[in-house]
Amino acid sequence: MPIIKLDHVSKTIKQRQILDDICLDLNQQLVYGFAGANGSGKTMLLKSIIGFVHPNSGSIEVMGQKIRKDVLFSPKIGFSFGTEGLLPILDGKTNLQLILSAESLPSPAKKIEAMLELVGLDPHDRRKVKSYSLGMQERLSLGCALINDQPIIILDEPTNGIDKKGQEFLVTLIKDLKKRKKTVLLTSHDEKFLALVSDQIYEISEGRIIE
Amino acid sequence: MDFRNNRLLNLHWRMLLYFLYCSRFRIGLLVFIELIISINSKGDWLMQGIVMSITPKTVPMLWFFIIIYSQLMVGDSSRKMVKIFFPHHIRFSLTNLIISVFLTNTFITCISGLVILLKCSPPFAIYTFFVIWTLTISFSLLSLFIKPIYLHLFSIILLICVTYLDWPKFLSYTMISRFQAAKASFNYFTLGIILLTVVIFTNIKIKNFDFYQ
Numbered sequence: 001m002p003i004i005k006l007d008h009v010s011k012t013i014k015q016r017q018i019l020d021d022i023c024l025d026l027n028q029q030l031v032y033g034f035a036g037a038n039g040s041g042k043t044m045l046l047k048s049i050i051g052f053v054h055p056n057s058g059s060i061e062v063m064g065q066k067i068r069k070d071v072l073f074s075p076k077i078g079f080s081f082g083t084e085g086l087l088p089i090l091d092g093k094t095n096l097q098l099i100l101s102a103e104s105l106p107s108p109a110k111k112i113e114a115m116l117e118l119v120g121l122d123p124h125d126r127r128k129v130k131s132y133s134l135g136m137q138e139r140l141s142l143g144c145a146l147i148n149d150q151p152i153i154i155l156d157e158p159t160n161g162i163d164k165k166g167q168e169f170l171v172t173l174i175k176d177l178k179k180r181k182k183t184v185l186l187t188s189h190d191e192k193f194l195a196l197v198s199d200q201i202y203e204i205s206e207g208r209i210i211e
Numbered sequence: 212m213d214f215r216n217n218r219l220l221n222l223h224w225r226m227l228l229y230f231l232y233c234s235r236f237r238i239g240l241l242v243f244i245e246l247i248i249s250i251n252s253k254g255d256w257l258m259q260g261i262v263m264s265i266t267p268k269t270v271p272m273l274w275f276f277i278i279i280y281s282q283l284m285v286g287d288s289s290r291k292m293v294k295i296f297f298p299h300h301i302r303f304s305l306t307n308l309i310i311s312v313f314l315t316n317t318f319i320t321c322i323s324g325l326v327i328l329l330k331c332s333p334p335f336a337i338y339t340f341f342v343i344w345t346l347t348i349s350f351s352l353l354s355l356f357i358k359p360i361y362l363h364l365f366s367i368i369l370l371i372c373v374t375y376l377d378w379p380k381f382l383s384y385t386m387i388s389r390f391q392a393a394k395a396s397f398n399y400f401t402l403g404i405i406l407l408t409v410v411i412f413t414n415i416k417i418k419n420f421d422f423y424q
Contacts, residue, residue, distance in 0.1 A: 013421075052298050052422040068418065072305065073298065085299025089228070098300055144299070 003028035009058035020207035031184040033198030041207040042187040079154040080145035088130035119143040134161035155186040281347040289351035298422040320344040345402045
């Protein structure tokens, strides 16, 4: 049974077709890459799966829950959309603290520090996020996606603003996520990167999937 | 209870701080303080509005500014909070985020309310506080679905109607020259209906809402 199922999903915004009758079955514990030009609908597709965007027609099911019907957003997905959602006036640690759901953990602070170290940020850095470089913000956003250890991870353009060393780190991270039996969905303009990490790649053009 | 480990309280506190950090709020507060310091020491003059027996020639600007101040300070911050901040912190329920919106709006309204209370009688000050609070919360929630600029325009047209047509009555009573304490209690009911309508409308429309920039 697919872990994510899209059934004839369409979305129009201001009379422009963003997603056009998309049908997709994604199985668990695989890495899916989505490639396509700017404005092709890649990001909108990922946001629809989470529940950020309400399709005009069709249905989306994530781990048996219908998005926008059973739940508003899927609670099973950790996601990163670049620097979106980061609070610029707070430091990295506080940004993660607001996202961390397992408050019953005996030491959530340790988990946050461990995550910051994992993504290559200094846990003792008290600077506000707005003074971070783009690459640092991307790393923090990655930490936000991973902090709650959810079964599905969605990464939108994770290679943005990342140097070569950062890319190598990403490749290792995604392979590690796969070993930990996560399902990963990611978009990128870098087709070499996608080919390196993905089990299957979908090409999106004008809101349609071209396999 | 350790405040730092209570995520819900932490959320509300962070939202308030986020809003206070906004430059629009800080500049607006300075303008507001400057204005209030410069007014006449007679408290009634603050919210006098028009004199009832004389046909108004202009909208009373000080009254106008105080009524609309909170909405100007809120601006599009509620829209940003719900559209952009909320989706990335979805472990908090939408209800809790709307509560955050209520709390920040109440804080802003208290600024106007405090000034009015210092200068005017308590029954009038309390009534005007609730009117401004209702308008600000309604503005915040409706701005999720309607661009704030159109809501500002609507508010301006409404305040002009109040000046020249003495309607709607609940808004007209925010002018001391028109305030009648005995009849104000009915207007509280009107305010409640307005707020309830906006909250129900929000609950219905939010299901088809798109959470993105």
